[in-house]
Amino acid sequence: MSAIKGGEFLIKETEAKDIFIPEEWDEEQLMIAQTCNDFLEQEVFPNLERIDSMEEGLMPSLLEKAGALGMLSVSIPEEYGGFEKDFVTGMLVTEITGAGHSFAVAFSAHSGIGTLPILYYGNKAQKDKYIPKLATAEWKASYCLTEPGSGSDANSGKTKATLTEDGKHYLITGQKMWITNGGFADIYTVFAKIGNDENLSAFIVERGYEGISFGAEEKKMGIKGSSTVQVFFNDCKVPIENLLSEQGKGFKIALNILNIGRIKLAGACLGGCKKGIDLSVNYANERSQFGRPISKYGAIRHKIAEQAIQVFVLESSLYRCTRDIGNAIKALEAGGMDHVNALLKGVEQFATEAAILKVLGSEVTDYVMDEGVQIYGGMGYSAEAPMDRAYRDARINRIFEGTNEINRMLIVDMLLKKAMKGELDLMGPAMKVAEELVSIPDFSEPGDALFDKEKKYVQNFKKSVLMVAGSAAQKLMMTLSKEQEILTNIADMAIWTYAAESVLLRVEKLAILKGEENVKEQVAMVQTYIYDVADKINKAGKDALNSFAEGDELRMQLMGIKRFTKVQAFNPKTARQTIAVKVIDENKYCY
């Protein structure tokens, strides 16, 4: 079992055999995926218009149908009516349902941020009362954190909870907004500060409690079928036994639930992307111009190949991390920790990777949908064709579950905090890279075996991240956390490095399983991605260095970044043609 810890990808090597790849799904997992897919085909895709027009009662009934199939309770313990499947199986369900447009949002808000705070932080009585009904969607759930004045800065919320004189209730007063499923939910996890507390507390609030009221449905750019309302609390009377966990623990709950939400969002994005590629290639094969299907033209093939590469990279990174988290959970459980704490701790350990995946997943989705519109041409801009909805629905992913800007800050911040706490030795390896810069460069040539070169390149990418991050931390010290442009550069370098290593490891493992000659398109994807991100890492590194370093130090580090992002000449056109032709031939995303 891989013993890699969160954040360690920058300083440790992972072996291909230690990662999980989607080509290893077992029969039961594939059957679960098929059930989710059948559900979308039967209940969601034929009803997208009705869903988006917010037909009364439709979304709640879809959640109930999904609940009856067990789709909402895959990861819930058996004692609460669930199926207790592992983290990676839960992610598969998230992925498949992720293609379901507004339904996907209602589904993940209910089963994720809606159900998990109670499941993970509730006491036995709370879990007994709520979880079995949430598992079937007899009760629908919602999560109330954001306020008009408190979005990214979540702990600054103004909603107050005051203990009544008889000590039996809290009176909650405040306003929450952007509340997904808010219009029809039965149960709300509400974050508020008790008295003059600095930190949030969390409460379970039922729809029927006095003093709760709802705003009108928001008019949104996309995910129009997802209920989004403001929820108002006016001396809303909540029994004291509905306090979740302990007073002041709400922010911790919110952050941990968001850690899970972030990686799950990447899963849902992946499902949406695969559908986006299917639509794109179907249209490209059908639409003829100048006497040939447009899928015969290089400009379109480039787009299809790039969609496939980015989605394959996302999938590789997502499931690598998901299994790493699963392994961390198992290791903590083996050490005597109970399941819930092991799960929270396991996910928290990989919070950096979760943030990486949130950014990667949402940005790959926007790329895929944007190019999907472009492949559709004029029809892409028509609301009659499916890319319109796909494009609009995709856009929210860069905003919710922490904006991508906040997540980029977090990636670097969490890595540096781990280093400060001594949990992650970043400084040692960073110093080594600094030493390497002043010593004679390594002129040894990598071998000729599959990926010998690419492995070397990925090692070098890690060195560039360590060099830039290490140097920025040393130079800027405490002010680094305020240098958002530099943090963004470093975060981008880390994202590309993690993604490049993940896809490399996946295809290395795949080549062993299937034989190198049977995975030539996947090999081309690895090579193209690495060739591409080498330049991007170079640019982000230079931007960062030019922003804080100077003189000889700057010159030396710029030379370093050039050295660490140098890759051999490669023909990206031929590689992309190889990748695209298979997708075009199969008329679907096929990797």
Add this chain to the structure above:
Amino acid sequence: MKILVCISKAPDTTSKILFTDENTKFNETGVQFIVNPYDEWYALVRGLELKEQMGGTVTVIAVGGAENDPIIRKALAIGADDAIRIDAEALDAFAVAQEISNYVSDKSYDLILCGKETISYNGAQVPGLIAEFMDIAFASQAIKLEINGTIATIECDVQGGTEVLEANLPIVLSVAKGMAEQRIPNMRGIMAARTKKLEVMPGSGATNNCEVVGYSLPAAKSGCKYIDPDNAEELISLLRNEAKAI
């Protein structure tokens, strides 16, 4: 009520159809197989509905190698109680029907349900052959089935309308769209499928009496022909001589 449902694997509808061995064999490499939809959506689901109504058991049976096990377990996940796989090559409809009837002849099933055809070969022969080998009643293309005691009332699709039949059990039915609606297996069913009995029986040595000489793909679709609205003569001539539609 003892119900047997015969199932077969079929390539997923999005599969790419290719042949090997000089176009005498379907190339299964990389093909995703599903339960033949007529068997799954209509035969199996109606069997389960009758069981839920009247009690009894639903057993699924398939003829073929271990590569059939995933689709058999899918049927178990949907709700069948147990399964039998006859470990013999599905050489042709005759051999498959023989294998099934040889196995079930002494098992006293009240009802044997089959899809009307597979979506791959569209032979529509197996159900009738089973009935013939077992010398019991058979109805083809059934779209409705009610059981009252030992009497089955069956509605069948016939050209231009429906036919209502009554027959004593046991009976073999080939069933068509309308008999039931697709059921998506739920999580509980999927997890239970692992522990349900899947018995593998040796074949009884049935032989084929047909041999595939060759397969060919349909000709690629040709483009649309536009004909001047005033030129009805050309339209008729094309429909008659080229499309052979009139």
